[in-house]
Amino acid sequence: MKLNQTKIILILIGALLIGVLGGYGGVKLAQNSEGNAPLEITNSENETDNAEEESSAELPADLDKISQTFDLIKSNYIEDVDDNELVEGAIEGMLSTLEDPHTSYLDSEMMEQFNEQIESSFEGIGAEVSEIDGYITIMSPMKESPAEKAGLRPNDQVLSVDGESLEGLNVNEAVAKIRGEKGTDVVLEIQRSGTSDPFEVTIQRDTIPVETVYSEVESEDGKDTGVIQITNFSEHTGEEFEEQLADLEEQDIDGLVIDVRGNPGGLLDVAEEILQQFVPSDMPYLQIEDANGNAEEYVSNLDEAKDYPISVLIDEGSASASEIVAVAMKELDYDVVGETSFGKGTVQQAIPLGDDSSIKMTTLKWLSPGGEWIDGKGVEPTVEQRQDDYYYSTPIQVTDDEPLTFDHTSEAVANMQVMLSGLGYDTGRTDGYFSEETEQAVEEFQEDNDLETTGEVDEETGGLIETQVIEKIRDGEDDRQLERSLEELYQ
Structure with missing residues (x-):
C-alpha cells in the first residue's frame, strides 16, 4: 500500500544540504505527474486548495497585534524597512516558537535552489547539517565529497565559518555562510565529541554528483x-x-x-x-x-x-x-x-504559501x-x-612554532598517537604522553614519507598523518563493521 501522496510527500532528516551555489539537498521535492518539480505538496491545484481548506484554523482575536506592529514599524522606525523582510521575519518568529529544528521557512530563492538540486549534480561541500541542541551540526558528509575528504563526521558541530561565529543563527542563515561556488574555500571551526578543543578545517567547494x-x-x-x-x-x-x-x-x-x-x-x-x-x-x-x-x-x-x-x-x-x-x-x-x-x-511537508515560498513543517x-x-x-x-579508534580521531592542530615534541603531554598528542597507530606505527602508548617510543614512531613515519627526520610533529608531518588516515578510512581499510556483518551473516 502506497502512502497517500496528497497527504505526505516528503520524509526527511530535517537537514539542509550545503549545495548548489548555496542550495540545499536535505529537503527534496517530489515530482508531479508530468515529471516536473512543483512547489506544491500535492499533484493538482484542486487538491492543494482542498488541503488548505481542511487545515485552516480559527484565527485568534489578538492577531491584529501583528498588523499593528507592522504599521508601527513602518510609521515610526528610524530607518526604512523592507515590507517583505518584515513579513518573513514574522513568519520565522512564529515558527521559532515551535522549537522544532525540522520546521523552517523557505523563501523563493531557497525553493529555486531545491529545484536545481534534484538534477544530476550540484556545487558545494557535500554535507548535510541540522540544528541540534542549539548547534549547527553535521549530519553526514556525502560519499566522495569535499566534506568527506576533509574528514568531517556525523555530529561534528560547526562553531564558526571563515572566522564568523554561528551562535544565534538558524540553519538557513548558517548554510548561507557555508555555501559557495566551486573552487572557493571555506574555513569551518569544528567541535567534535570527545575532544575539548575545537579545530579548523579548510574545504574547497566542488561539483557534487548525485549518485546514491x-x-x-x-x-x-x-x-x-x-x-x-x-x-x-x-x-x-x-x-x-x-x-x-x-x-x-x-x-x-x-x-x-x-x-x-x-x-x-x-x-x-x-x-x-x-x-x-x-x-x-x-x-x-x-x-x-x-x-x-x-x-x-x-x-x-x-x-x-x-x-x-x-x-x-x-x-x-x-x-x-x-x-x-x-x-x-x-x-x-x-x-x-x-x-x-x-x-x-x-515527517515533514513542504507547504506552499502562494508566492514561490514554502514552510517546511513537521506534521x-x-x-x-x-x-x-x-x-x-x-x-x-x-x-x-x-x-x-583512528576512525574517530580529529585533525592534528599544530604550528611550526609549537610542534608536538618529546616529553609533552596533551590531548593533541593522544590524538596523534591514535592516528599513527592506525597507520601501523608502534607509538608505545595512546594516553597523550609523548614518549621515546612515540618519538621513534614519528621518526619512522617521517623517514617513510621522505620528510625531515626530527621526531617532532610540525605542520607538515601532522598534515600528512591526517591525510593518510583520511585516505585509509575512505578506502574502507579496517572496516570492522562490514567485517562483522559478513561474519554474522551466515551464522
Missing part, C-alpha cells in the same frame, strides 16, 4: 555476498537500488548487506520502494501517526521474503529514511550491525512496523560494533 547507490560483491570463505551502499534517498535511488540488486542476484549471491551508514535520509517513497522488495505482505513495513495519535499501517504486495540472509549496517549518521529501512529489517528478524543510529522519527510521526517511535533514541543494532 553503490554495489559490489565480497567473496570470502566460499560465500559471495552482495554489498549495496545507499548514501541518501533521492529521486532516482529506488530504481538504482532495484537495478543493482537485480544485478547482484543474477550473480547468485549467497547473502546481502545493505549499508546505510552516514545516510541522513531523503524521500519517503524511496524508503517504501526499497522495503517493498524485502518485507512480505503479512507484516507492515511502516506506520504513520497523525497529531491525534491515529496510526495507519502500510504493507507491500510481496508474497515472501528473500531466500538469502540479509543484514543492515548503521551508525550515528544513519537517520530518518535510513532508520525506516533499518528498523523494519530488524523487526523482520534480520541483523542490524554497527552503532545506534541518529534517532529522527518525524506526522513515523513508527516501526511494530509501532515503536525511535525519535531521540535511534535504532539499536542487534550486533554492536565500533570502528577502530
